[in-house]
Amino acid sequence: MIVLGLTGSIAMGKTETAKMFAARGVPVFDSDSAVHALYAQGGSAVPKVAALAPDAIVDGSVDRRRLAALIQTDPSLLGRIESVVHPLVEAMQRQFLKNAAAEGTGMVMLDIPLLFEKGREDDVDVIIVVSAGEQLQRQRALSRAGMTAEKLDFILARQLPDPEKRTRADYVIDTSESLAETAREVERVIADVRRKASQ
Numbered sequence: 001m002i003v004l005g006l007t008g009s010i011a012m013g014k015t016e017t018a019k020m021f022a023a024r025g026v027p028v029f030d031s032d033s034a035v036h037a038l039y040a041q042g043g044s045a046v047p048k049v050a051a052l053a054p055d056a057i058v059d060g061s062v063d064r065r066r067l068a069a070l071i072q073t074d075p076s077l078l079g080r081i082e083s084v085v086h087p088l089v090e091a092m093q094r095q096f097l098k099n100a101a102a103e104g105t106g107m108v109m110l111d112i113p114l115l116f117e118k119g120r121e122d123d124v125d126v127i128i129v130v131s132a133g134e135q136l137q138r139q140r141a142l143s144r145a146g147m148t149a150e151k152l153d154f155i156l157a158r159q160l161p162d163p164e165k166r167t168r169a170d171y172v173i174d175t176s177e178s179l180a181e182t183a184r185e186v187e188r189v190i191a192d193v194r195r196k197a198s199q
Helices: 014-023 031-039 046-052 064-073 076-102 134-142 149-157 162-167 179-198
Strands: 002-007 028-030 107-111 126-131 171-174
Touching: 002 014, 002 179, 014 028, 014 107, 014 179, 028 031, 028 076, 031 046, 031 076, 031 107, 046 076, 064 076, 064 149, 076 107, 107 179, 126 162, 134 149, 171 179
Parallel strands: 002 107, 002 126, 028 107, 126 171
Antiparallel strands: none
């Protein structure tokens, strides 16, 4: 089974690109969706986050905006939150891969936003970086609800710069053109990975 690793900095179009892979028959594990589930009422991350940041808990779930505000006030909190949440996400990823292998799936994708930053390169067979120009990235990011220039700069400061990600990728998918062009790039990547695997 070929494991694709999809990554890219904030607002580069990773979510849309992952959907395109899924639409073409590649099962995708979405790490961000996994975190949402872990943070929801009854989620296994809720008591762990509550122990570190009780003010981030609202109605039995983790309020991501409150948590983000607390992290901006105390950046050291981020590492402590990640140390309890990331192992839970990785356990879900392992189960996803186990299930896919049992089903005889030929190719799957792990959507890992901090793939390089967390040293996860060896956990995947092929690394795909989603990228766009810096100006377009900022424009997309700042159009999101609750995003500010200060918050964006804080997020970017802890992400590997896009040019470096591009040099470490097996494939780069440019999302600065149309969705149709991005879809064509996705199809080219799938075809090329399958071709190389069959050689």
